[in-house]
Structures are given as structure tokens and as C-alpha cells.
Amino acid sequence: MKTIVIGAGLSGLTVGARLSEAGAEVEVLSQGWGVLHWHAGTIDVLGADGGGRVMSPSAAIETLIATQPDHPYVLVGVDGVAASLDWLVATTAATVGLSGTIESNQVLISATGGPRPTCLAPRSMVGGRHDDTAPTLIVGLDRFPDFSANLVASNLNASGGTARAVDISIPGVTGRTFFNGVTIANALDDPAITATVIEMVSPYLGTEERVGFPAVLGLSRHRQVFDELEASLGRRVFEIPILPPSVPGMRIHRTLVELIGHHRVHEGMEVIGIESGDGRVTSVLTEAAARPNRTPGDRFVIATGGILGGGIVAGYDGSLREVVAGLDVSGPPGRSEWFRTRFADGKGHPVYRSGVGVDGRFSAPEGPDNVTVVGHTLGGTDAIREKSVDGIALATGYKAADLLMGDAGVHP
Amino acid sequence: MTPEETLDRCIKCNICITECPVANVTELFPGPKYEGPQAARFRGGNQESPDHSVDYCSGCRVCNMVCPTGVKIAEINARARAVMVKDGEMGFRNRLRNNILARPELLGRLGQPVAPLANAVLSFGPARWVGEKLLGVHRAAAVPTFSTHSFKRWFENRPRTPHPDRQRRVVYFAGCATETYEARVGGAAVAVMEANGFEVVLPKQNCCGLPLLSNGEFKAAEKYHRSNVGSLVEWVRRGFDIVGTSTSCTLTLKEEAPELLGLHDDDVQAVAAATYDIDEYLRILHQSGDLTAPTRPIPLRLAYHPPCQYRGHRIGLPAAEMLEMVPELEIEISDLACCGIAGTYGYKTEKYEIAMKVGKPLFEFVDEVGGPVAVCDSETCRWQITAGTGTEAVHPVELLAYSYGAAVDEPLASLLP
Ligand code: SF4
Ligand code: SF4
Numbered sequence: 001m002k003t004i005v006i007g008a009g010l011s012g013l014t015v016g017a018r019l020s021e022a023g024a025e026v027e028v029l030s031q032g033w034g035v036l037h038w039h040a041g042t043i044d045v046l047g048a049d050g051g052g053r054v055m056s057p058s059a060a061i062e063t064l065i066a067t068q069p070d071h072p073y074v075l076v077g078v079d080g081v082a083a084s085l086d087w088l089v090a091t092t093a094a095t096v097g098l099s100g101t102i103e104s105n106q107v108l109i110s111a112t113g114g115p116r117p118t119c120l121a122p123r124s125m126v127g128g129r130h131d132d133t134a135p136t137l138i139v140g141l142d143r144f145p146d147f148s149a150n151l152v153a154s155n156l157n158a159s160g161g162t163a164r165a166v167d168i169s170i171p172g173v174t175g176r177t178f179f180n181g182v183t184i185a186n187a188l189d190d191p192a193i194t195a196t197v198i199e200m201v202s203p204y205l206g207t208e209e210r211v212g213f214p215a216v217l218g219l220s221r222h223r224q225v226f227d228e229l230e231a232s233l234g235r236r237v238f239e240i241p242i243l244p245p246s247v248p249g250m251r252i253h254r255t256l257v258e259l260i261g262h263h264r265v266h267e268g269m270e271v272i273g274i275e276s277g278d279g280r281v282t283s284v285l286t287e288a289a290a291r292p293n294r295t296p297g298d299r300f301v302i303a304t305g306g307i308l309g310g311g312i313v314a315g316y317d318g319s320l321r322e323v324v325a326g327l328d329v330s331g332p333p334g335r336s337e338w339f340r341t342r343f344a345d346g347k348g349h350p351v352y353r354s355g356v357g358v359d360g361r362f363s364a365p366e367g368p369d370n371v372t373v374v375g376h377t378l379g380g381t382d383a384i385r386e387k388s389v390d391g392i393a394l395a396t397g398y399k400a401a402d403l404l405m406g407d408a409g410v411h412p
Numbered sequence: 413m414t415p416e417e418t419l420d421r422c423i424k425c426n427i428c429i430t431e432c433p434v435a436n437v438t439e440l441f442p443g444p445k446y447e448g449p450q451a452a453r454f455r456g457g458n459q460e461s462p463d464h465s466v467d468y469c470s471g472c473r474v475c476n477m478v479c480p481t482g483v484k485i486a487e488i489n490a491r492a493r494a495v496m497v498k499d500g501e502m503g504f505r506n507r508l509r510n511n512i513l514a515r516p517e518l519l520g521r522l523g524q525p526v527a528p529l530a531n532a533v534l535s536f537g538p539a540r541w542v543g544e545k546l547l548g549v550h551r552a553a554a555v556p557t558f559s560t561h562s563f564k565r566w567f568e569n570r571p572r573t574p575h576p577d578r579q580r581r582v583v584y585f586a587g588c589a590t591e592t593y594e595a596r597v598g599g600a601a602v603a604v605m606e607a608n609g610f611e612v613v614l615p616k617q618n619c620c621g622l623p624l625l626s627n628g629e630f631k632a633a634e635k636y637h638r639s640n641v642g643s644l645v646e647w648v649r650r651g652f653d654i655v656g657t658s659t660s661c662t663l664t665l666k667e668e669a670p671e672l673l674g675l676h677d678d679d680v681q682a683v684a685a686a687t688y689d690i691d692e693y694l695r696i697l698h699q700s701g702d703l704t705a706p707t708r709p710i711p712l713r714l715a716y717h718p719p720c721q722y723r724g725h726r727i728g729l730p731a732a733e734m735l736e737m738v739p740e741l742e743i744e745i746s747d748l749a750c751c752g753i754a755g756t757y758g759y760k761t762e763k764y765e766i767a768m769k770v771g772k773p774l775f776e777f778v779d780e781v782g783g784p785v786a787v788c789d790s791e792t793c794r795w796q797i798t799a800g801t802g803t804e805a806v807h808p809v810e811l812l813a814y815s816y817g818a819a820v821d822e823p824l825a826s827l828l829p
Contacts, residue, residue: 015802031480031481031482032427032477032478032479032481032482033427033431033478034425034427034480034481036814037425037426037427037430038425052478109786150797158423176433176439177439178442179441180426180429180430180437182429182430185435244426245425245426245427245429245430246428250430259433261745262745263718263732263747266726266728266729267477267478268476268477268478268723268724268726269726269728270482286726287724287726288725289663289666289667289684289724289725289726289727290666290667290684290685290687291685293726293727293728294696294699295728296699310480310481339580346759399514
């Protein structure tokens with residue numbers, strides 16, 4: 001049995017990686033890279049509900065399951081969410097080392113020096129707790145537009161912390177006309193450049209107990225870069241996520257793609273149609289040079305995202321369309337109902353809750369039998385607003401993979 | 413939609429920049445987002461191109477593949493380069509050099525008949541030094557050796573065994589490399605198609621024009637393309653499909669030439685729609701149950717690099733799927749984006765270092781896998797791999813031909829029983 005996953009965000013790669021691990025045949029098709037390159041590298045499970053900041057995701061999910069029958073977490077249950085987190089922790093242990101528990105959120109320092117609740121954080125970020133008042137040095141990079149050490153330090157100080165900022169130059173890197181987080185991370189993968197950074201930061205260290213950097217501490221050699229910095233600076237080191245392209249997200253992306261096998265993850269393949277017979281999809285057609293390319297399969301997983309990810313397209317006529325199989329989308333009936341009148345309305349805009357409704361097997365009731373829908377194509381909530389984007393993608397992908405494994409006769 | 417019209421889809425996410433092999437190794441090239449969708453806003457009309465560094469784009473299309481919104485960055489860059497060429501902004505020496513490098517067909521016609529002499533000159537240090545000084549062709553860049561026979565000659569004179577059961581017929585597009593340097597690849601392609609019951613025909617054809625397209629020499633490229641279309645369309649109208657072994661030639665017939673040159677007439681479209689990479693074609697036969705399985709075992713473990721131009725077809729990795737059918741053959745697939753050479757790019761003095769830096773991770777991969785040969789679908793990439801590792805490289809179809817029971821040439825011949 002061959003499964004074709006459409007979409008290479010967190011939900012699609014989770015399905016792909018779990019099936020691969022279990023030895024099932026799987027291919028992932030995606031239009032391009034996305035989500036994880038913009039991703040902070042932390043896993044938000046639930047950060048806010050109607051009542052404000054969530055401190056315990058598990059407790060808040062229980063309430064949410066009891067009160068919001070259409071919420072994607074209903075399909076998975078608290079235990080399912082917890083199991084998916086355990087899986088990701090184990091899967092990424094050797095590369096980024098995520099830690100945390102569903103019982104309580106950690107509150108980390110954001111790119112502006114504010115508080116940012118999240119459930120799982122990589123080893124490189126757990127030292128950056130926002131409520132930790134230990135004296136902190138924030139290191140920025142000269143002429144680097146994506147991160148301001150000063151801003152972070154002054155906001156930390158304004159909220160009761162003790163922080164200082166310093167900007168360093170890295171020869172051959174910060175002097176470039178164009179550089180971004182990935183350029184710097186690639187440079188730090190060279191041990192000589194890491195050594196230079198250590199040399200440049202050391203003289204600024206005083207009573208500080210921890211040192212924060214923008215999240216650029218190495219890509220392929222990340223673990224070593226981080227360890228070298230901690231050992232040589234003799235302080236706790238932590239990363240602060242910055243604007244995309246986001247290195248911590250790319251580390252997770254690479255981990256999952258490697259697990260599946262890069263040769264089974266095809267980018268540049270936008271799905272433009274399906275072929276079906278007898279109520280089942282038999283193949284997907286993707287955009288290609290000269291003519292559509294056909295990929296046959298036995299099971300198809302739609303992991304294309306919602307309105308923001310491009311999996312659901314909103315038309316000028318007020319229609320909402322699921323792009324792969326044309327599944328029914330539930331959402332506000334007409335354009336006038338899509339948005340509230342105020343741009344920044346505290347309740348959010350109804351259209352962002354739209355998505356494909358599914359049964360307990362992640363199949364759309366009126367849709368083809370062998371199509372599974374995961375991630376934000378599901379809708380039923382405003383995930384950005386409730387800070388549950390990663391959790392929903394991960395948990396639904398995880399649970400759907402269980403069902404697919406059962407069908408394929410393989411075991412995790 | 414023209415390539416330039418796709419620029420409005422750009423959401424400035426920077427993903428293309430993180431993956432661009434060239435921007436990752438040199439500061440001379442700021443990266444796809446800047447060169448493509450951003451600079452394109454300032455091109456056009458009577459404006460001069462705002463950024464001549466666009467010439468450092470290798471055309472590998474990695475950016476297109478990873479862009480989540482479908483911006484045709486590589487095409488935007490190629491067309492911007494063509495405007496620079498047209499406006500005389502390329503410099504006389506470079507343009508002369510580019511025009512020579514971009515005419516493999518002409519070079520082949522001059523060199524192949526006197527192969528031993530030409531090969532000796534091309535591997536002669538002082539001659540390469542002169543070439544570098546006069547023309548800007550890097551002296552260490554990978555130069556292939558001319559075959560002792562031209563593919564066309566071989567094809568026309570090969571002993572023919574009549575096969576009454578060959579019901580289907582197909583056109584083979586050989587490409588300049590097969591014609592003059594690697595006739596063995598064409599021989600293997602013919603063997604594989606014949607093993608599947610096809611009669612192979614070789615109609616009049618010329619260079620696909622890609623080297624000219626990627627050097628911004630659009631006028632000359634258009635001539636080549638029109639001439640190919642004029643000859644091939646006759647066969648297409650009679651129901652023939654076209655298969656090719658050079659990934660860049662087939663991509664040019666399918667898409668590059670029509671899109672870059674803005675040629676979309678019926679003939680051009682008919683030829684494009686009938687053109688297939690050979691392994692793509694075999695996979696389609698397999699999907700419909702019409703493929704004869706390759707059965708002769710190949711007890712080797714080899715590194716396979718799907719070139720960037722192959723990924724550019726957006727068809728997945730059919731060659732890998734075919735090789736997986738060969739008994740005992742173990743394939744380690746490279747996930748590296750580009751070998752660096754990008755057609756004629758890595759031959760140029762000012763770009764040689766960049767090309768070798770881009771290729772380095774691939775060279776390391778090939779060394780690590782360590783088989784007696786490497787496998788790659790594109791000719792210039794095979795030569796680059798050999799230059800970077802010392803390991804010779806073959807086309808997947810050569811392995812298939814052996815597995816179908818055909819005789820194969822070196823370097824495989826002495827490796828296999
Ligand atoms: S085609 Fe290749 S070299 Fe050119 S911008 Fe795109 S990724 Fe970079
Ligand atoms: S990947 Fe595409 S959308 Fe993103 S910056 Fe590059 S061209 Fe723009």
C-alpha cells in the first residue's frame with residue numbers, strides 16, 4: 001500500500017516520517033518549502049484561550065474538547081496530543097533536543113524581548129526563560145537587520161530583568177552586502193568562525209549568568225556550535241527566534257525530511273487535480289514541464305494547510321474551495337460574513353476558522369474513501385489566535401498516521 | 413502568464429535564498445529573491461537592468477522548486493541576462509567565450525572527426541592555459557573527451573536484427589553530448605527501447621539550444637529551437653513520442669525554449685507535449701503494465717545524483733524508480749541540489765571556483781558511497797562529478813541497458829560480467 005502525502009509542512013512531514021519509520025511506502029509532494037522555514041522551532045500546543053494566556057495546555061485542551069465539538073483536538077484527545085509530542089521529542093532528540101511537557105507551558109523570550117508561551121522548546125532555547133531575572137547578555141550582530149539586541153535587552157529590563165546588549169561583527173559575514181540568519185548559521189558551521197564568535201563575545205562578559213543570541217547558532221553542526229559556545233563562554237547560552245528564514249525551523253524540517261528520505265519528498269510539485277474511480281482517488285496530477293505529472297497511490301493525505309497555507313482558496317464569489325479534491329469546506333456562508341468590521345477585532349475573523357469537516361478517521365464524510373485530511377485544512381478553530389498551530393499540525397498528523405499504519409498492516 | 417508576471421506572487425519569505433546553491437557560497441550573487449522578483453520590478457521598458465550580478469545565476473532552478481508560491485525566478489533571471497546580452501553589457505571577451513561554449517554542436521563537428529588530436533589538445537596544459545588567458549575558459553574545468561565514433565554514424569550503420577514484434581515506434585533525441593562525446597549513452601537508450609518492443613527512429617535534429625539560452629543568446633537559440641520543432645513536429649503529428657537521455661535537452665524542448673523565448677505556437681506545443689525523459693517514459697509504461705522488467709543483476713552499490721535540471725522537470729525521480737527494479741543493484745540517492753557546473757557555467761574563469769564550491773558536498777557524497785562509478789542523468793554533471801572526484805559517471809540508462817541484456821561500453825563493460 002502506497003501513501004501519497006500532499007504538503008510538506010509539519011502535519012505532512014509527520015505523517016510521512018511516521019509511515020517511513022514503520023516501513024510503509026510513502027511519498028510526499030509539495031509545491032515548495034513553507035511552514036518550517038518560517039517556524040520558530042518551538043512547538044506551540046495551546047497558548048491562549050478566550051480567558052487569556054494558557055499556562056497548562058493539557059487542562060485547557062480538556063476544557064476545549066468539552067466545549068468546542070468542531071475543534072481538531074477533539075479528533076485526537078489530550079492523550080493523543082501528548083503522544084504526538086513524545087514522538088517528536090524522540091524523533092528530534094539527536095538534532096535539536098526538544099523538551100517540555102503538555103502539563104505546562106514554558107515562557108521564553110521573544111524576538112522583541114517579550115514573553116512567548118510555548119510547550120516544547122529546543123535545547124538551544126530552554127535557557128531563555130522570560131521570567132528568569134539572572135543577569136543576561138544579549139548578543140546582536142552588526143548590521144544584521146533581523147534582530148535587535150538592544151530592543152530585547154531594554155524590553156527585558158522594562159519587565160524586571162537585568163540585561164545588557166552588545167553587537168559584534170563576524171569577519172567575512174556581517175560585512176557582506178546581503179546576509180540573513182541562514183548565512184550566519186552556515187558560517188558558524190565552520191568551527192573557526194564559532195571560535196571567532198567566542199573570542200569576540202568573551203571580553204564583554206561580566207557578572208552575566210546567561211548569554212542570548214539570535215537563533216543562528218549553526219545548521220548542520222548546530223549541536224556542536226551550541227556546546228562549544230556554552231563550554232567556552234562558561235555561561236548558559238540560549239537562542240531567540242528571529243524573522244524568517246528561520247534556522248530553528250529548518251533544523252526540524254531537515255530532521256523530518258531525512259527520516260523520510262529526501263528522495264521521497266518532492267518539492268516543486270503543485271497538485272492541480274486528481275483522478276478517481278469507484279469513489280476512490282487513484283492518482284494525483286501535479287504541475288510539471290509540458291504536461292501534468294501523474295502519481296498513482298492507494299491512500300492520499302491532504303496536508304496542504306488552510307486559508308493561510310493555500311490548502312483552502314477563497315474566491316471573489318464568496319466560495320471556499322479545498323484545492324486538491326474539492327472537498328466540502330465549512331465556513332461563513334458569504335463574503336460579508338468572512339470578516340468582522342474591525343481589522344484587529346479581539347474575537348478574530350470567522351473565515352479563519354473555515355476548513356474541511358472530517359469523521360474520526362480523518363475522512364470527509366462526502367469525500368472519497370481513501371483520502372485523509374490533516375493539519376490546518378481541518379479548520380474548526382483560529383489556530384494562530386489560540387497559539388495552537390504546531391500542536392494541531394503535529395497531533396492530527398500523528399493520529400492519522402496511526403490509522404494509515406493500521407490500514408497498511410504495519411506497526412510503529 | 414510570462415515569467416515576469418509571476419513576480420507578484422512573491423511573499424518575500426526568503427526561502428529561495430536559503431536554498432540557492434550559488435548565493436550560499438559567494439557574495440557576488442545576492443540570491444534569487446533579490447535578482448528575480450525584486451529586481452524584475454525595475455527592469456523592462458527602457459530601464460537598464462539594475463543588477464548585473466544576475467549573470468551569476470547558474471540557472472539551476474533550485475529556487476523555483478522551493479518557492480512556496482510558484483514564482484518563476486530562474487526564468488526571470490535568464491530573461492534578464494538575455495536583455496543584458498542584447499544591450500551589449502556582457503563584454504566582448506565573455507560574449508565570445510560564451511558563444512563558443514554554448515555551441516557544443518559546432519565544437520563536436522570540429523572536434524569529433526579528429527577525436528584523438530582534439531582530445532590531446534584539450535588535455536594539454538599549455539593549450540588550456542592559453543584558452544584561459546584568451547577566452548576565460550578555466551584551465552581546470554571538466555572537459556569531456558570526444559568519442560571515437562559519432563552516435564548518428566553508429567546508429568545508421570549498426571547491424572539490424574529484424575524484430576517482427578516491434579509494434580511501437582519512438583523518436584530518440586540524442587543531444588550534442590551523445591552525438592559527439594558519449595555515443596555509448598545513445599546506444600544504451602536504443603537498446604532499452606528495443607528491449608521494450610520499440611522501433612527507434614532518429615530524425616534530423618540539432619542542438620536543443622539550451623547552452624545558448626543560459627548564456628542569454630536568445631536569437632541564436634530560437635533558430636535552433638525552430639529548426640528542431642520543424643523537423644520533429646512531422647513525427648509527432650504521425651503519432652510518435654520523443655524520448656531523450658539528456659535531461660536538459662528534454663527540459664528545453666518541453667519548457668525552457670517555449671517559455672524563455674515566448675514561443676507558444678501549435679507546433680512548439682505539440683513537440684513539447686510529446687517529449688519525455690527516457691525514464692519518465694519507461695515509468696509511464698510501467699504504470700500501464702507495458703514495461704518489460706530488466707532482469708540481469710548488477711551487483712554494485714552506486715551513488716546516484718539526480719541533477720537539478722532533472723528535478724526541474726517536476727516529475728519526481730523516475731530514473732531512481734527504474735534503477736530500483738534492477739536486481740541486486742543498490743542505489744544511494746544524493747539529496748544535494750546541484751553539482752555546480754550548470755551546463756557551461758562552471759567552465760568560465762570567473763565562475764569556476766563557485767561551481768567547485770557548490771559541487772563540494774556532492775563530491776564528498778560520491779566519495780563516501782565509493783562505488784566504482786557514479787550515476788547521473790546529465791552529461792555536464794557527469795563530467796563535473798568526474799572532475800571533482802576522479803570517479804567516472806554513467807547515465808542510468810546504461811545500467812538499464814545492461815540489465816536488459818545488452819552489451820555496454822566502458823566504464824561499465826569491465827566492471828560487469
Ligand atoms: S536558478 Fe539557481 S543559481 Fe539562479 S537564483 Fe535560482 S537557485 Fe540561485
Ligand atoms: S521563495 Fe518565492 S515567495 Fe519566497 S522570497 Fe523567494 S520568490 Fe519570493
